[in-house]
Amino acid sequence: MGRAPCCDKANVKKGPWSPEEDAKLKAYIEHHGTGGNWIALPQKIGLKRCGKSCRLRWLNYLRPNIKHGGFSEEEDNIICSLYVSIGSRWSIIAAQLPGRTDNDIKNYWNTRLKKKLLGKQRKEQQAQVRRVSNNQLKQDMKRETGNLIVASEVINQVPYRSAEFPSVPMTVINASFQHYGLNNQASLRSMVVNKLEGIRFSNDHQQQQQPYTNACEVPSPPQQAFPTTMNMVNHVALVSNESSYQPPNIFQGFENFPSDFCELTCVNPQQMAGFNYGMESMDMSNGGSTNTTSTESTSWGDMSSLVYSPMVSDYDGCRQGISQDIIAFEECKYFGMQMQ
DNA sequence: AAACGGAGCAACCGCGCCCCC
DNA sequence: CGGGGGCGCGGTTGCTCCGTT
CATH class of the missing domain: 1.10.10.60 (Homeodomain-like)
Known part of the structure; x- marks a missing residue:
């Protein structure tokens, strides 16, 4: 009813x-x-x-004193930084901009600012990519094939906003992320870029797939975008322990990822640095539990759970401390600090 | 000149939160 | 304490305008 x-x-x-x-x-x-x-x-x-x-x-x-259109550069900056900090909380953002309404800012962001930012981002990437030797990249890729399969699995399978916190050794995750430039603000920024591009991450397999922005982002139907933690543990164990294990495809696990993501994070993560840590994170109001709605699954929680993992530097005590870390992350985020 | 497509924006819708009874 | 109702928010829709073919 x-x-x-x-x-x-x-x-x-x-x-x-x-x-x-x-x-x-x-x-x-x-x-x-x-x-x-x-x-x-x-x-x-x-x-x-x-x-x-x-x-x-x-x-x-x-209402009196309402301004329409004509956003200044300064207002753009405020909107961008606040969006990165707190996400799509338009009313809060609007409160920082006298005369602007949440609806106005929301529309402005969706129709112009997002594209403006993406255009800037792409320009930077292209300039940076040109400076990287393709051969060097290929060599690195070849050398790191073994780790890639682990990294791809980890990237692809870290659950988000889940009560099932990763039981994979964090050192494995850490090493894998670091190899592929997912170890710092770079990864965060790339996540933001992906967010801007409308990439959807979800582990809710029952919900309908959201539209993807281009063909290469379409996941293969039978694959889980974020399989369960147990699957991840089993697979990582398999990769680690069986020397005879032959990866079927070195890009396995990455097919669910947009090509841009790989490009951004693998080619030159440094270029991506500089983005504020404070992305909207896990919604702790539900205790970081599961059962997100489709709307929630497209929220920043997805991103931050992905970016959270590499921040954990050792496995000992990781599982016990993970909840506190997330809370700390939330607190840091709101106070504009970086997690140590 | 007409058709078409995309961008921009106003308005709507649904849901969570909060207050009051 | 629980339920009902109003408010506020964020996401989505649909209309209009404008540029392109």
Whole structure:
């Protein structure tokens, strides 16, 4: 059973507001205030609108001192840094920008700023890639094939926001991540870039796959994007212990990853450095538990759980301390510090 | 000039939170 | 303490405008 509608849908007008409606609403609120009850407001004024619609119209458009468009460079910077710090909490971001509404900032981010940032990022990458010898890269790739299979598995399988914290030796994870440039802010930044590109990470295998931005990002259907921790443990053990083990494909596990990700993190992680640590992280309000919704699965929690692992430097006490570390990470994030 | 596609933006929708009874 | 209702937020939708073919 769903929630009761906030108003009689059949008798309310939807769509764009007319100047008359605007005038009525504005005049009333300016003289009487909202009265603390948006639902009742339209009836008092004689508007055939939903109370929520009135509220939105007032807050986003009719309210005094509202600025529209013409975002300055400074505002861009504030939005970017806050987005990286706290994620898509538009109301909080809007609170830092007088005259701007959350809706305005959200639209501005989605339609322009995101692309602007990505364009900048890509330019930097391309310039950097040119400076890297292809041959050197190939040699490195060949030499590290053995580790790659481990790294790919780890990258691909670290559960996020999960009660099943990794029981894989963190030294293995650490080494693997470090080999492939996932050991520092570089990885964080690449995660941000992926986030910007709409890449979805999820371990909710029941939910529908989100659209991918290009063909190479489409995961093979039977594969789990983030298989269970036990699978990961078993596989890592297999790789580590059986000398006869032949990796079927050195890129196994990476097919779920966008090519950009590999490019960014493998080719030159340093270039990616400089991004704020403080990405929106695991939502600890649910105790870091499982059962995320599809909306949640696209949140920053995905990213930070991936970036969390390499930060742990030793396995001893890792499992016991991991919850505290995550909490510390959260605290550091909000206080703008970096985790030591 | 018309058709088409993409970008931008206003508005809607659903859900979580909080307050009050 | 629990339930109902309103508020606020973030994600999504759909309309309009504009540039391109």
